[in-house]
Amino acid sequence: MDISLDIYSPTQxxxxxxxxxxxxxxxxxxxxxxHPIISGNKWRKLKYVLQQAQAQNKTHLVTFGGAxxxxxxxxxxxxxxxxxxxxxxxRGEEVxxxxxxxxxxxxxxxxxxxxxxxxxxxxxxxxxxxxxxQAFFIDEGGASAEGAKGxxxxxxxxxxxxxxIFCACGTGTTAAGVINGIAKNNLPTQFNAIPVFKNGxxxxxxxxxxxxxxxxxxxxxxxxxxxxxxxxxxxxxFIKQFVVDTGILIEPIYTGKMLYAIFDLAAKGHFTPGSKxxxxxxxxxxGLLGMKDKFNxxxxxx
Ligand SMILES: *Cc1c(COP(=O)(O)O)cnc(C)c1O
Numbered sequence: 643m644d645i646s647l648d649i650y651s652p653t654q655x656x657x658x659x660x661x662x663x664x665x666x667x668x669x670x671x672x673x674x675x676x677h678p679i680i681s682g683n684k685w686r687k688l689k690y691v692l693q694q695a696q697a698q699n700k701t702h703l704v705t706f707g708g709a710x711x712x713x714x715x716x717x718x719x720x721x722x723x724x725x726x727x728x729x730x731x732x733r734g735e736e737v738x739x740x741x742x743x744x745x746x747x748x749x750x751x752x753x754x755x756x757x758x759x760x761x762x763x764x765x766x767x768x769x770x771x772x773x774x775x776q777a778f779f780i781d782e783g784g785a786s787a788e789g790a791k792g793x794x795x796x797x798x799x800x801x802x803x804x805x806x807i808f809c810a811c812g813t814g815t816t817a818a819g820v821i822n823g824i825a826k827n828n829l830p831t832q833f834n835a836i837p838v839f840k841n842g843x844x845x846x847x848x849x850x851x852x853x854x855x856x857x858x859x860x861x862x863x864x865x866x867x868x869x870x871x872x873x874x875x876x877x878x879x880f881i882k883q884f885v886v887d888t889g890i891l892i893e894p895i896y897t898g899k900m901l902y903a904i905f906d907l908a909a910k911g912h913f914t915p916g917s918k919x920x921x922x923x924x925x926x927x928x929g930l931l932g933m934k935d936k937f938n939x940x941x942x943x944x
Pocket of ligand 1: 683783812816896
């Protein structure tokens with residue numbers, strides 16, 4: 643079977659009085675529209691990984707994630723679509739939630755593991771699959787050089803040149819791929835990474851692992867909102883306003899933080915008037931399923 647998807651990821655303007663006042667233009671690349679479940683950067687990261695599995699005649703994908711992992715869900719759906727078996731090794735004690743429900747619905751087997759064992763992914767893989775010649779290891783979050791290669795193709799699709807590109811970072815694979823794509827296409831674009839973790843300086847090491855050549859880019863460390871999976875009422879209110887104003891769904895774990903950063907930097911005069919800025923909508927809106935209570939708390943007064 644040919645492992646590919648027809649990519650539908652248009653670039654659309656984001657209208658806002660703030661951007662008009664500052665004389666900047668902001669666009670969003672809708673990678674969230676690539677697939678309803680294998681969305682955004684998760685498909686881009688999986689594409690060459692699955693092709694590699696297929697080339698090695700592996701039929702069983704084994705990967706890792708937290709209980710709300712978009713990567714687990716994307717892998718489950720991609721496995722179903724392209725005819726693989728899939729096992730997800732899930733961090734933490736056994737739970738049920740909407741994400742894992744969807745993983746199981748796509749046929750993924752789940753193995754829950756304590757946080758201590760979870761640290762050593764290769765050891766876990768060996769523990770359960772050492773004797774299974776069909777099993778294929780995919781790292782947490784799809785972090786890999788193949789993943790970065792898939793993400794670099796996002797840049798090949800651009801038909802205009804931007805002064806800035808912004809992307810949220812978890813493993814840094816998507817950022818690395820986009821930076822590689824900027825270099826490959828000889829673009830004058832400044833890349834801006836928004837780590838979604840507290841103390842995100844370490845993201846530079848993570849990104850640099852997958853760069854094809856050393857590159858300069860900006861890390862904005864102040865948009866973590868307390869850390870991974872953490873939010874504040876300010877972020878939640880920003881997301882609600884953004885969704886109402888644009889009709890584009892975003893979530894608090896990744897894309898909400900990245901877009902908040904663009905609005906905040908614009909308000910602070912960070913961008914030269916005339917700048918063109920591209921936000922990457924890396925998908926992941928299923929992450930909202932784990933955050934419903936955060937929204938419900940004050941949806942009433944919105
Ligand atoms: C997984 C995810 C990311 C993080 O991508 P990395 O390549 O791991 O840095 C960013 N945005 C969304 C929506 C995601 O689901």
